Amino acid sequence: MTKQTFPNNLLPDNINALAAYSSAKSQKLSGSTWLNANESPYSKTYELSLSDLNRYPDPQPEEVVDAYAKYVQLDKQQVLMTRGADEGIELLVRTYCKSGEDSIALFLPTYGMYKVTADSHNVAINPLTQELLLEGSSEQIVAAVGNSKLVFICNPNNPTGSVTELSKISAIAKALENKAIVVVDEAYIEFCPEQTASSLLQDFENIVVLRTLSKAFALAGLRTGFMLANTALLAPVRKVIAPYPVSRVVAKIAQLALQDDAIAQMRRQVSILNLAKSTLSQWLKDCPAVSKVLDGQGNFVTVQLVSKADIDKAMQSGLIMRPFNLYEQNNWLRISIGNEQELEQVKIWLDALSAQQ
Template sequence: MESNIYKLCRKDIFALQAYASARSIGGTGTILLNANELPVSNIVSLKKIVLNRYPECQPEILLKKYANYINLHINNILVSRGADEAIELLMRVFCTPYQDSILTFPPTYTMYAKVAEIYGVQNISIPLIDNIYLNIPEIIKCLNKVKLIYICRPNNPTGHIFHIDEIIKILELTINKAIVVIDEAYIEFCINKNIIFLLTRFNHLVILRTLSKAFGLAGIRCGFTIAHHDIIQLLRKVITPYPLPIPSIEIAVKSLSRTSIINMKNKILLVQKNKFWLLDQLKTIKFIKYIFDSETNYILVRCIRACDIFNVLWNKGIILRKQDHIIELQDCIRISIGTKIECLHLFNALKEIVLCE
């Protein structure tokens, strides 16, 4: 009997192209430099834990630990299933489907637009100027049409960070008009440029954080929303009852101890050392035409015949991230910073590539 499932599905969801995550794309390599993860795993020992009971929706011990880390009150924090869930929660709260819009600035993290598409929210896209600067005049033209503005800072996939003056300008322009969401997933790699101090000045500012990147805990899916208490209360209304499993909560709490935070900062220094070494080597590769400035644990490069280069490395088990799905980044490849040995393998493989005419 012929299935009627597709006839029952929303037409826009049927036509939707799923987000291609690093893991869903695949690759059988052993050198995975495509998801901006920390290259070394955290070793965490768990005590005997009770698993027949549901966890707290917002575990107080975890909120207190994170509040202490960022020097804020727990009333300003929401914990979620990664920062990705927070992106969705904000649209649930502030956007009416098929009526409201969000604002994004490509090239940027494509999940903002993908979530909007899923929820029936229009995405107004204003490309960055030279892939670096926010186009303030064009943004001003759209402010009466949007409820949420998503800014990735540091930006993924370019790696650069928007100047604080640009952010303040956007915040001043959007008072009583829209919520400004600053995605700080990679901020630990340039922590002195965080904007938490602006929360006391702008009650429509929302900051997203995660333990997936610098903390090396991508596998536990733990993110945080930092905002005015009123916004946090609204998000609590729509979040699922038990967003984090008990093992993830316990690991997250352990990762926020004083000793673990020191270890995290030391790992950042090591990643940065590897990045600077790799940057020097990439400058010697003739088919790499441009290297984007990066404040993060990844480097974006523009290459001659990027697709061919990507495939050669793929076949050697070195998995990078193509960016040709982003119009502004044709012929670009993003490289996550790995261990020194992984960076060395990558460089040696690049040296061996000969591009035929």
């Protein structure tokens, strides 16, 4: 059979040129220890009883929205449930940016879906740096943001783990009032809850906080997120979001995950993971094959190896971590915090590298 090709003349130029986001799971890898996707090592079992799947779900499941509003100490009208934080990113770009006219500001390196989403909607990228965000003054940052409509701050940042102080976020938001929306992506905030920008919503109309149940709540497979903002900012987003974004099954599991005892369990697990992260960071710093360890927040550690070949050896042995290019160098690795047995495999790999030095 002759291979068929789709005529590119039917595609908009921005989609034809689009470089899709390469997630950890999009790579067809085989292995025995998986520490590449910033997933929680804790699996959960939920018992469900659903007899009305023939009916459409609530557009915004009231029990889940109420539970999450209680968890983040906000009014329920300030909470919008989404299909992961990724849908929140897409909704903000689609709602607030004019295709072919507007831009979004990013502080690179950072989470790749901001760029992919903007590219897919023909929205320009204003590429700024993490160095500017962390070390520059709010005046310098605002000047660099220029006319960008959305300003994405991943906090803690993926993949570096760096944290932007709330005082700087509030200063940026104040300077951009009536000019731009500051989007604070808090996918990893449970690992440093004192850094949340949700407390700023009482003072600012132009701040959005994105959250997820994928990381600390150990529900990456559920694809559940939340957009937190004041009602006036959320109102147009509510017009744009799909009519039934959350299935009944997803809503029921999310509701169970947000009960008081489940939240307490999540916090205990976060404490364990944070301790394990400290141990892993020390192992990495003690290994002569590791040239740099980035100290940051989140459920991962990002490191630079002396030799990229050492990363390849780990992957070939079944120890799957996330290699990537950073600062124009290809010998960087992000290691998710796994359970004790998984991290022991990292220790064995590091010990073998140390023995070779």
